[in-house]
Amino acid sequence: MKRTIQLGQDLPILGSDVVASGPYHAIACDSKGCTSTAFQVLPSSPARLSFLVHPSRVPVSAANAINATALVFDRFHNTVLAPTTVEFHFSSEGATAYTRSLTTLRGIAWLRVGSTSKQGPLRVVASVGETAEPRVIQQVASEACGLRMQAISLPRSVTLQTDPIRDCSGNPLPDGTVVSFTKIDDAGRSTVDIPIKKGVATTQFSVSGRARISLACGVVLGNEISIGGPRR
């Protein structure tokens, strides 16, 4: 800003003219030259939060899988350098809600927590005074646990169906998750990928002679079934 002034008069500076914190220089010039003085504008009180939570989806019961970082600003978006307490509140259906309080360092507070054992939304709210920023993380079922299938043998084929597929905490794996059935028989090796539908995966193989059929979902192996005679 630039103003023409009269000597001997006060020079009011509006707050709206110095919304950015930091050092300023006031330079006064006349026909003989210029002179200057410096002054410092400090951040105001905490009024804004920038809150980042990662990831947006996380498997259940995963230790230290959730990162939350809060940056504290005043209402003019200057970083609040003074140590400030930020509260992080975690809540989800079927789990006990809890709060962690942290003090900022250079305007930043962060923490790492694990997910709960129940799938569903986990609500995370960071707050400073009256300012609160909510975020939601989707907790999804983890890897399959106790993966098993049943077989119904027909004259030249076999129908396979898994038991309801759940993780070790009892959360059903979402429909669309791929399950792989692999058959090895006299005709060779054959694998088919089937998405889970209504909690189970179903497929049918034609069988030539004796066959061995195995099951996998992600990194988890299920049971193995032999059909058409004793296993070699």
Added chain:
Amino acid sequence: MTQRPHILRCLGLLVLACLTLVSYSDFSASSVHASSLPRVTLNAESIGPRPIEHRTGETVTRDYAQAWQDLAESLDANRTDLLDDYFTGEARSRLTQRISEQQKIGLRTRYVDHGHQVKAVFYSPDGGEMQLEDQAQIEVQVLDGQNTIHITNSSHKYLVLMTPGADRWYVRSLEPVPDDAF
């Protein structure tokens, strides 16, 4: 008699010559100095909670130097378009506003950059934000038309927030802080 006071943000500066990577000895310290870029030395010994990868350190150092070069050119020429490559968010908004104000009152700011000692102090676990403390030696010249009305040559401290983009790190926040801030 009348006086014309000018109130100016005291930000950074620079000027140098050819692009040369001086040293990338390890993860904790890297520097960039080119004839056209300001000298930036990055120390990441105390960074946390995530350690900085070697390549990330190089990139941050180079991009921060580029940002300062663009900042100096944009404030000297009063061109906001020069901020497009390495600034984003609040940093870009504030510099754009500052250039707009300079244009309005016929001022320019020239930075002569004597180098930045940058300490990386925070790198978020997900790699989404990095906070830097910059101690810069900068000569700041304020020009009213063709007349230099103010010169300071001193140390300036900045608190910087950088965030990664597709192919570079952007300066998202660049705040001058008091001498005792760090």
